[in-house]
Amino acid sequence: MPTKILFVDDEESFPSLIRRHFRKQIRAGEMDCVFAANGLDALQTIQSNPDVDIVFTDINMPQMDGLTLLEKVHAFKPQMKMVVVSAYNDMKNIRTAMNRGAFDFLTKPIDFQDLEITIQRAIKEVAELKESENRFQAAQTQMIQSEKMSALGELIAGVAHEINNPVGFITANLETTEEYLTGLAEVVQLYQQHFPDVDGKIADKIKEVDVDYIIDDIPELVSSMKEGTQRIVNLSTSLRTFSRSDVSHKVEFNIHDGIDSTVTILKHRLKANLQRPEIKIVKQYGELPPVVCFPGQLNQVFMNLIANSIDALDEYNEGLDFEAAEAHPNIIAIATEVNGDGETVSIKIKDTGKGIPQEAINKIFEHLFTTKPPGKGTGLGLYISRQIVEERHGGKLSCNSTPGEGTEFIIEIPIKSPVD
Numbered sequence: 001m002p003t004k005i006l007f008v009d010d011e012e013s014f015p016s017l018i019r020r021h022f023r024k025q026i027r028a029g030e031m032d033c034v035f036a037a038n039g040l041d042a043l044q045t046i047q048s049n050p051d052v053d054i055v056f057t058d059i060n061m062p063q064m065d066g067l068t069l070l071e072k073v074h075a076f077k078p079q080m081k082m083v084v085v086s087a088y089n090d091m092k093n094i095r096t097a098m099n100r101g102a103f104d105f106l107t108k109p110i111d112f113q114d115l116e117i118t119i120q121r122a123i124k125e126v127a128e129l130k131e132s133e134n135r136f137q138a139a140q141t142q143m144i145q146s147e148k149m150s151a152l153g154e155l156i157a158g159v160a161h162e163i164n165n166p167v168g169f170i171t172a173n174l175e176t177t178e179e180y181l182t183g184l185a186e187v188v189q190l191y192q193q194h195f196p197d198v199d200g201k202i203a204d205k206i207k208e209v210d211v212d213y214i215i216d217d218i219p220e221l222v223s224s225m226k227e228g229t230q231r232i233v234n235l236s237t238s239l240r241t242f243s244r245s246d247v248s249h250k251v252e253f254n255i256h257d258g259i260d261s262t263v264t265i266l267k268h269r270l271k272a273n274l275q276r277p278e279i280k281i282v283k284q285y286g287e288l289p290p291v292v293c294f295p296g297q298l299n300q301v302f303m304n305l306i307a308n309s310i311d312a313l314d315e316y317n318e319g320l321d322f323e324a325a326e327a328h329p330n331i332i333a334i335a336t337e338v339n340g341d342g343e344t345v346s347i348k349i350k351d352t353g354k355g356i357p358q359e360a361i362n363k364i365f366e367h368l369f370t371t372k373p374p375g376k377g378t379g380l381g382l383y384i385s386r387q388i389v390e391e392r393h394g395g396k397l398s399c400n401s402t403p404g405e406g407t408e409f410i411i412e413i414p415i416k417s418p419v420d
């Protein structure tokens with residue numbers, strides 16, 4: 001982006017003088033010049049060119065003088081770098097200008113070397129300002145994101161808790177229902193044995209409702225209901241494990257529970273779809289001691305990494321026909337172990353997705369770096385994950401990838417994380 005400079009001067013030959021002098025910079029796309037003949041004109045120019053970074057203005061001009069312009073611009077765009085150009089010796093106006101927030105002053109006739117130095121200085125300040133603005137914006141986006149995450153975490157934990165009660169009485173009543181139904185079935189069977197030759201209404205009813213079939217089917221019916229409720233219980237446990245937000249201090253945590261609950265929550269994304277078969281999760285869990293950590297945060301890391309792997313597998317399969325997608329192994333392998341030092345554990349998450357191109361590998365942990373379309377990617381996942389692993393837990397998050405073959409992320413964290 002060229003630096004856009006507005007020159008305000010009522011001297012007719014001024015624009016061509018500037019253009020001639022800066023023609024190299026203008027042609028190289030480093031500098032872009034716009035001109036105005038007086039203060040009023042300049043205000044309009046700034047309005048229609050909101051990307052102007054620096055203004056050089058003469059003081060004595062018709063319609064609106066440079067000092068008034070300075071004051072007006074300063075009021076609605078305080079970050080604009082304004083330089084006044086005045087006659088040599090005009091100390092009074094120069095003082096007024098500086099008091100009104102001018103960035104610098106130059107004297108007439110213009111010394112081009114002086115002008116260039118001033119421009120360079122202003123460019124540098126503008127760049128610094130933009131940089132700090134960007135950083136501020138980034139910090140803000142991230143704050144909003146983590147706010148959202150913690151609000152979501154609370155919501156999930158609350159809902160999971162609320163589900164437990166109704167599921168609890170369904171489970172309990174199911175036991176009793178099974179008992180009652182079995183009892184009734186036994187009575188009916190006894191009746192059938194003792195009075196085999198029923199006719200009329202009873203015989204019709206037995207036929208109509210298919211009593212033998214019902215009696216056979218009851219155990220299966222009940223066991224499938226039990227399985228259903230058990231699944232709800234598992235899911236709610238997973239949700240609660242996942243959204244544990246022990247924000248105030250670190251606690252001992254079973255890493256495998258964290259990974260398992262994350263996988264359960266992502267289950268719907270692993271299922272087969274029109275593009276590809278089901279994604280297989282292959283777990284190779286070592287013997288891990290409890291790890292002292294912020295469980296909710298580590299789970300967020302697992303979630304980010306596994307979700308990225310699913311995205312990478314989806315992207316690999318995009319455009320392949322189903323047979324080709326089926327021929328390709330769609331696997332996410334998750335391995336854990338205590339490292340050789342006995343003091344750290346490693347969690348490796350490896351996928352057979354599309355991999356990361358060489359030119360992107362150094363950027364993936366950067367704030368807001370994403371290769372995904374808006375609405376899908378935020379570019380925050382890896383940035384936040386690295387912060388959680390390295391800054392909050394004193395660990396290390398690294399990545400190996402072969403484009404076209406797959407990617408592996410390695411989390412290493414101390415078993416007894418440093419206290420903070």
Ligand SMILES: Nc1ncnc2c1ncn2[C@@H]1O[C@H](COP(=O)(O)OP(=O)(O)O)[C@@H](O)[C@H]1O
Nearest residue numbers: 308309312355364370371377378379381382407
């Ligand atoms: N397992 C992976 N396989 C391939 N590319 C990945 C993988 N994980 C991350 N990436 C790349 O790193 C980028 C940044 O990831 P991330 O910070 O999670 O942001 P997002 O997922 O929102 O794009 C992704 O857009 C993607 O290009």
Ligand SMILES: [Mg+2]
Nearest residue numbers: 304308381382
């Ligand atoms: Mg991501």
